[in-house]
Amino acid sequence: xxxxxxxxxxxxxxxxxxxxxxxxxxxxxxxxxxxxxxxxxxxxxxxxxxxxxxxxxxxxxxxxxxxxxxxxxxxxxxxxxxxxxxxxxxxxxxxxxxxxxxxxxxxxxxxxxxxxxxxxxxxxxxxxxxxxxxxxxxxxxxxxxxxxxxxxxxxxxxxxxxxxxxxxxxxxxxxxxxxxxxxxxxxxxxxxxxxxxxxxxxxxxxxxxxxxxxxxxxxxxxxxxxxxxxxxxxxxxxxxxxxxxxxxxxxxxxxxxxxxxxxxxxxxxxxxxxxxxxxxxxxxxxxxxxxxxxxxxxxxxxxxxxxxxxxxxxxxxxxxxxxxxxxxxxxxxxxxxxxxxxxxxxxxxxxxxxxxxxxxxxxxxxxxxxxxxxxxxxxxxxxxxxxxxxxxxxxxxxxxxxxxxxxxxxxxxxxxxxxxxxxxxxxxxxxxxxxxxxxxxxxxxxxxxxxxxxxxxxxxxxxxxxxxxxxxxxxxxxxxxxxxxxxxxxxxxxxxxxxxxxxxxxxxxxxxxxxxxxxxxxxxxxxxxxxxxxxxxxxxxxxxxxxxxxxxxxxxxxxxxxxxxxxxxxxxxxxxxxxxxxxxxxxxxxxxxxxxxxxxxxxxxxxxxxxxxxxxxxxxxxxxxxxxxxxxxxxxxxxxxxxxxxxxxxxxxxxxxxxxxxxxxxxxxxxxxxxxxxxxxxxxxxxxxxxxxxxxxxxxxxxxxxxxxxxxxxxxxxxxxxxx
Numbered sequence: 001x002x003x004x005x006x007x008x009x010x011x012x013x014x015x016x017x018x019x020x021x022x023x024x025x026x027x028x029x030x031x032x033x034x035x036x037x038x039x040x041x042x043x044x045x046x047x048x049x050x051x052x053x054x055x056x057x058x059x060x061x062x063x064x065x066x067x068x069x070x071x072x073x074x075x076x077x078x079x080x081x082x083x084x085x086x087x088x089x090x091x092x093x094x095x096x097x098x099x100x101x102x103x104x105x106x107x108x109x110x111x112x113x114x115x116x117x118x119x120x121x122x123x124x125x126x127x128x129x130x131x132x133x134x135x136x137x138x139x140x141x142x143x144x145x146x147x148x149x150x151x152x153x154x155x156x157x158x159x160x161x162x163x164x165x166x167x168x169x170x171x172x173x174x175x176x177x178x179x180x181x182x183x184x185x186x187x188x189x190x191x192x193x194x195x196x197x198x199x200x201x202x203x204x205x206x207x208x209x210x211x212x213x214x215x216x217x218x219x220x221x222x223x224x225x226x227x228x229x230x231x232x233x234x235x236x237x238x239x240x241x242x243x244x245x246x247x248x249x250x251x252x253x254x255x256x257x258x259x260x261x262x263x264x265x266x267x268x269x270x271x272x273x274x275x276x277x278x279x280x281x282x283x284x285x286x287x288x289x290x291x292x293x294x295x296x297x298x299x300x301x302x303x304x305x306x307x308x309x310x311x312x313x314x315x316x317x318x319x320x321x322x323x324x325x326x327x328x329x330x331x332x333x334x335x336x337x338x339x340x341x342x343x344x345x346x347x348x349x350x351x352x353x354x355x356x357x358x359x360x361x362x363x364x365x366x367x368x369x370x371x372x373x374x375x376x377x378x379x380x381x382x383x384x385x386x387x388x389x390x391x392x393x394x395x396x397x398x399x400x401x402x403x404x405x406x407x408x409x410x411x412x413x414x415x416x417x418x419x420x421x422x423x424x425x426x427x428x429x430x431x432x433x434x435x436x437x438x439x440x441x442x443x444x445x446x447x448x449x450x451x452x453x454x455x456x457x458x459x460x461x462x463x464x465x466x467x468x469x470x471x472x473x474x475x476x477x478x479x480x481x482x483x484x485x486x487x488x489x490x491x492x493x494x495x496x497x498x499x500x501x502x503x504x505x506x507x508x509x510x511x512x513x514x515x516x517x518x519x520x521x522x523x524x525x526x527x528x529x530x531x532x533x534x535x536x537x538x539x540x541x542x543x544x545x546x547x548x549x550x551x552x553x554x555x556x557x558x559x560x561x562x563x564x565x566x567x568x569x570x571x572x573x574x575x576x577x578x579x580x581x582x583x584x585x586x587x588x589x590x591x592x593x594x595x596x597x598x599x600x601x602x603x604x605x606x607x608x609x610x611x612x613x614x615x616x617x618x619x620x621x622x623x624x625x626x627x628x629x630x631x632x633x634x635x636x637x638x639x640x641x642x643x644x645x646x647x648x649x650x651x652x653x654x655x656x657x658x659x660x661x662x663x664x665x666x667x668x669x670x671x672x673x674x675x676x677x678x679x680x681x682x683x684x685x686x687x688x689x690x691x692x693x694x695x696x697x698x699x700x701x702x703x704x705x706x707x708x709x710x711x712x713x714x715x716x717x718x719x720x721x722x723x724x
Contacts, residue, residue, distance in 0.1 A: 030553055033550075033551045033552075033553050034549075034553070036551075037549055037550055037551075038093055041371070042548065042549065042550065043093050043096070044371065044374055045370050045371065045374050045548045046097060046548060047096075047097075047100055047374060047378060048374050048377035048378045048381060049544060049548075050096075050097040050098075050100035050101045050104065051100050051101070051103060051104035051107070051378065051381050051385075052104060052377070052381060052388045053101050053104065054073075054100065054101040054102060054103060054104020054105040054106075054107075054108070055104045055105065055107070055108040055381060055385040055386075055388040056388050056389065057101070057104075057105050058104075058105050058108035058109055058112075058385075059108060059201070059385075059386060059388065059389045060389070061713065062194075062710060062711065062712060062713035062717070063713030063714055063715055063716070063717065064713075064715045064716065064717050064718065065109070066715075069105075070105075070106065070109060073102040073105045073106050074102070074106065076098060076099070076101075076102035077099050077102040077103060077106070079095075079098075080095045080096065080098045080099030080102065081095075081099060083095035084096055084099070104381065104385065107381075107382070107385055108385040108386070108388075111384075111385050111386070112204075112386075112718060113718075115204060115205050115207075116718060117161050117162050117204075117207060117209055118156060118158040118159040118160060118161045118209050119158070119161065119187055119188070119200075119204070119209045119210070119719065119720070119721050119722075120156065120161065120185055120186065120187045120209055120210035120721065121156070121157070121158060121187070121721045121722070122186070122187070122721065123184070123185070123186035123187075123212075124184075124185065125182065125183070125184050125185075125215070126152050126153060126154065126182075126183060126185055127152070127153040127180065127181070127182055127183075128147065128149055128151075128152055128164065128166075128180070128181050128182075128183050128185070129149070129150050129151040129152070129178075129179070129180045129221050129224065130147045130148050130149040130150045130151070130164070130178070130179065130221075131147065131148050131150065131176060131177070131178050131179070131224065131227045131231055131235075132145055132146070132147055132173050132174065132175055132176060132177050132178075132179055132235070133146040133147065133148050133163065133175065133231065133234055133235070133238070134146040134175055134234075134238045134342075135172055135173070135174070135175055135238065135242055136267065136269050137172070137242075137245070137267070137269045137270060138167065138269050138270075139269055139270045141169050141170070142167055142168070142169050143167070143168055143169075143172040144165060144166070144167050144168075144269075145165070145166050145167075145168060145172075145173070145179075145218070146163055146164075146165055146208075147163065147164045147165070147166060147179070148162065148163055148164075148227075148231060149161065149163075149164050150224065150225065160209075161207070161208065161209020161210055162207035162208075162209065163206070163207045163208045163209070164183075164185065164208065164209065164210045164211065164212075165203075165208055165210075165211040165212075166181065166183050166185070166211065166212050166213060166214055167212075167213045167214070168181070168213065168214040168217075168218050169214075170216075170217040170218070171217055171218065172218075173218055173220075174235075174239065174242075175234070175235040175236075175238035175239050175242065176227055176231065176232060176234075176235025176236070176238075176239070177220065178220065178221040178222075178224030178227070179218045179219065179220060179221055180218075180219050180220070180221040181214045181215075181216075181218045181219065182214060182215040182216055183212050183213065183214045183215070184212045184213055184214075184215065185210040185211065185212035186210065186211065186212055187200070187209075187210060187720070187721045188200040188202075188203035188204075188208060188209070188210070188211055188719070189211075190580060190689050190690070190711050190712060190720060191689075191690070191711050192579075192580075192603070192604045192607045192608065192690060193577070193607055193608060193611050193690055193692070193709075193711075194690065194691075194692055194709030194710055194711055195530075195533060195709065196607060196611065196711075197391070197458065197607075198389070198719075200717075200719045200720055201386060201389070201717070201719045202386075202390075203719065204718065204719030205384070205386050237339060237340070240340065241265045241266070241267065241340060241342060242267075244261075244264065244265050244340070244489075244492060245261040245264075245265050245267040247492065247497070248260050248261045248264060248265070248488075248497075248501065249261055249270065251497070251498060251501045251502075251505075252501055252502075252504075252505040252508075255270075255271055255272055255275045255508075255512060256505045256508045256509055256512070257270070257505070258270035258271040258272075259271060259275075259288065259508050259511075259512070260485070260488075260501065260504055260505060260508060262288050262289075262290075263287075263288075263290070263294065263481065263482070263485050264340075264341075264485050264488065264489055265340055265341060265342065266290050266340075266341035266342035266344060266347065267342070268288055268289070271288065275512060275515070275516075276288075277519070277525075278512070278515045278516045278518075278519040279512075279515045279519075280459075280461070281461070281463065281515075281518070281519040281522050281525050281526050282463065282465065282466060282469040282514070282515040282516075282518035282519045282522070283448070283463025283465070283466020283467075283469055283470060283518075283526075284466070284469050284470060284473050284511070284514075284515055286395075287473065287477055287511070289344075289346055289392065290341045290342075290344065290346065290347045290350070291346045291347065291349075291350050291392065291396055293477070294341075294347075294350070294482065295334060295337070295338070295347065295350035295351055295353070295354045296350070296353075296354060297477075297478060297482040297483075297486075298333070298334050298337050298482070298486055299330050299331075299333075299334045299354045299357075299358065301482070301483055301486055302326075302329065302330035302333040302334065302486075303326050303327060303330040303358070304326075306325070306326040306329050306330060307322055307323060307326035310322040310325060310326065323361065324361065324362050327358045327359075327361040327362050328358075328362065330358060331354075331355060331358045331359075334351065334354050334355075334358075335351065335355075337486075337489070338350075338351045340489070346390075346392040346393070346396070348383075348384070349380050349384070349387060349392075349393055349396060350396065352376050352379050352380050352383070353372075353373065353376040353380075353400070356372055356375050356376040356379065357372050357376075360372050368404065368407065369404065369408070370401065370404050370405065370408065370547075370548070373397070373400055373401055373404055377397055380393070391454055391455075391458040391459075394454045395451040395454045395455065398450040398451050398453075398454060398540070398543070399446075399447040399450050399451050401450070401544070401547050401548075402446050402447060402449070402450035402543065402547055403443055403446055403447055403450075404547075405546070405547035405548070406442065406443075406446050412550075440471065440474060440475065441471060443474075444467050444470045444471050444474065445467055447470075448463075448466055448467050448470065450543060453536040453539045453540050453543075453564075454536070454540070456528065456530070456531060456536065457530055457531060457533060457536045458530075459610060460527065460528060460529050460530045460610035460611045460612075460613060461525070461526045461527055461528060461610065462526045462528045463522070463526050464522060464523075464526060465518045465521055465522050466518075468518060469514055469515060469518040472514050473511045473514055473515070476507045476510055476511050477507075477511070480503065480504070480506075480507040481504055481507040481508060481511070484500040484501070484503045484504035484507065485500075485504055487500040488500035488501050488504060524615060525615075527609075527610065527613055527614075527615060528613055529573070529610075529611065529612055529613020529614075530610075530611040530612070530613075531568045531569070532567070532568075532570055532571050535564040535565070535567050535568050535570065536564065537564075538560050538561075538563055538564035539560065539561050539564035539565060541557075541560050542557040542558065542559065542560025542561035542562075542563075542564065543557065543561060544557070545557030545560065546558070546561075572694070573588060573612050573613075574588070574612075574692035574693055574694060574695075574708055574709070575587070575588045575693060575694055575695030575696075575705075576588070576644075576662070576691075576692070576693040576695050576705065577608055577612075577690070577691070577692050577693075578664055578680050578685070578690065578691045578692075578693075579598070579604055579690055580685055580688075580689035580690040580691075580711060580712075581666045581685070582646070582664055582665050582666030582667070582680070582681065582682055582685050583598050583599070583600050583646065583648070583666055584596070584597070584598035584600050584601065584604060584605065584646070585597040585598055585644055585646055585664050586605075586608055586612070586614075587635060587641055587642075587644055587695075588641075588695070589638070589639075589640040589641035590639075590640035590641070590697075591640055593618070593624070594612070594614050594618060594619065594624065595619075595623075595624050595625075595626065595635055595641065596619050596624060596625050596626065597626040597633050597634070597635045597644050597645070597646050597664075598626075598628075598633050598646045599628045599633060599648075605619075626644075626646075628646075630648075630649065631647070631648060631649045631651060631652035632645050632646060632647045632648060632649070632652045632656060633645070633646040633648075634646075634656075634660070637661065640697075642661035642662055642677055642695075642697065642703040643659075643660045643661045643662070644660065644661065644662045644663075644664065645660040645662070645663050645664065646664050646665065647663060647664070647665035647667065647669075648665070648666075648667075649667075650667060650670075653665075653669055653670055653673050656675070657669070657670075657672070657673035657674065657675050657679070658675075660675055660676075660677075661675060661676050661677035661678075661703045662675065662677045662678050662679075662680070662703060662705075663675045663678075663679050663680070663681070664680045664681075665680075665681045665682060666681075666682045666685065667681060667682050668681055668682045668683045669681040669682075669683075676702065676703070677702070677703035677704075677705070678703065678705050686723075687712065687714070687723075688710040688711065688712055689710060689711030689712035690710070690711045691707060691709070691710050691711075692707070692708045692709040692710075693705040693706060693707055693708060694706045694708050
């Protein structure tokens with residue numbers, strides 16, 4: 001009989017292993033697993049993540065980072081490079097990531113500086129002369145013009161911005177036309193809520209320095225200088241897009257034609273609010289914006305079609321690399337679709353991803369891999385670092401990374417697939433359809449879960465039935481709507497687009513019907529409210545860990561996912577929200593009921609309600625809207641809430657400052673105005689923008705406010721007008 005003894009260094013006396021030895025063994029195996037992934041190049045997948053983190057550190061604060069922050073980032077890059085050059089196996093990968101974080105921060109600051117242009121300082125009426133760059137039909141007789149200004153009267157002290165966006169009615173000028181107009185212009189608006197979508201930042205990087213509307217009709221400008229070659233080229237493209245959209249809407253009236261125009265030429269105008277809302281609640285509104293799905297489908301159909309045609313010609317198939325030829329031609333075709341679709345920022349990101357994938361085919365690399373997505377993300381961040389803050393970019397890359405990680409795991413774990421042997425053709429078709437259905441269901445679930453944190457944070461909504469809606473609409477889009485859209489675009493120059501548009505319209509009608517049914521079934525319109533930002537960051541970090549590593553260690557990311565989800569309801573909503581112009585206030589009483597004070601609502605109120613999880617019907621209940629007169633809007637005090645006034649005329653300060661607990665106004669209050677609770681006037685709001693407060697009432701009835709968020713900080717971000 002042979003007795004086996006364990007003489008390894010980890011063995012305990014008497015041949016028994018202790019719990020401590022087991023943990024050391026697990027840690028050793030975990031380290032080896034990380035080393036294998038790094039040796040296989042998995043570390044490269046974290047490069048764009050590090051660059052994105054650095055860019056987010058620059059863009060996220062409400063105030064411009066000081067020069068010392070740039071200096072620290074520069075020193076961090078130098079220190080990281082030093083560690084990398086020392087070739088320490090332990091510190092090399094962390095040093096690379098730290099250096100890329102610093103690089104992302106500095107690159108974001110540099111691109112922001114290079115994008116500098118004048119921003120309209122304050123709201124005023126001007127006479128504007130310039131050339132129309134683009135025209136967007138907004139429906140109901142309105143159009144939105146993108147104008148390159150040439151002259152302004154009175155002139156702007158800081159100079160003319162590169163582009164101005166105005167809404168007009170009446171006769172609509174053509175792209176490239178020289179025009180003169182009387183317009184009311186203002187700086188691009190800041191976020192309507194702390195942490196919300198920053199319209200001013202988006203406008204900064206697209207060269208838009210002012211927006212507004214016109215008084216009266218837009219008139220020709222006969223004495224205008226020539227527009228230039230670049231503007232002439234852009235105008236020609238816009239003319240083609242405008243004419244194509246008109247022909248599409250003529251063939252398919254109503255929402256059907258508006259959605260078809262959105263999918264073919266990127267013109268989303270004319271889609272009714274009801275249809276937009278139904279698709280948003282159903283979780284299929286992403287179909288309306290030309291992005292990764294659309295670009296990928298166009299590239300796939302072009303690639304497959306061109307390759308099939310070339311394969312049918314034996315001399316070409318036997319003597320030429322038809323796969324690479326198909327990739328090159330489909331890249332050109334997808335690029336043409338990108339140009340015709342309007343070259344919006346989401347389409348640009350998608351075009352980069354498609355171009356990198358097709359380039360991989362040209363250099364004999366796998367087109368669908370996480371490395372290709374990492375390269376596309378690095379290119380996107382190099383060209384547009386601000387994309388890290390855009391919900392479209394976040395959701396697009398999250399979905400693609402999750403789907404590719406799932407495909408990679410399936411490839412690694414699948415057995416050899418056969419065609420079913422000698423079974424009948426019908427059985428093989430049924431089997432393939434079943435596999436396709438399971439794959440489509442899995443892809444819908446994976447993409448939905450991957451984009452959930454971003455959708456919930458940015459839009460304050462859940463789409464609990466969105467997976468059902470997407471499972472029905474995705475085949476319609478992939479197999480019917482987009483193929484017919486591509487065919488209609490190819491045949492439109494010949495005037496033969498009628499039949500493809502008719503088939504496409506039938507698919508769109510079915511998609512709208514599904515969206516409306518699912519929206520009706522969704523309780524409360526899917527409204528949830530915006531969770532704390534850090535919880536969604538933790539969930540996203542855990543998801544990235546699961547997707548980018550391999551082996552059992554990837555499931556450690558579930559700890560972060562569950563931790564973020566566990567605290568998704570942490571933190572009480574604010575008790576007081578004040579609009580940046582002092583015209584609107586929301587008050588939350590102790591019972592949780594919300595009250596609106598102010599004559600206005602509109603888009604700002606919609607954003608607030610979505611972020612706070614307030615049902616719009618709640619503010620329509622009797623007593624939830626404060627009465628207004630010519631001087632002020634007043635919410636009287638009651639159990640659990642103070643009295644609040646939104647003052648719109650100077651004369652009203654006399655009574656309000658003496659009798660109201662919280663006085664809010666876009667005007668500057670007189671020095672003697674000292675209400676019992678708080679004064680939030682135009683002088684303060686000019687420094688802070690929209691404010692949120694935690695509100696408490698002591699036993700004596702006195703109100704105490706603690707600021708919990710603001711939109712503007714000091715020093716001012718460059719995309720906001722400077723302090724005067």
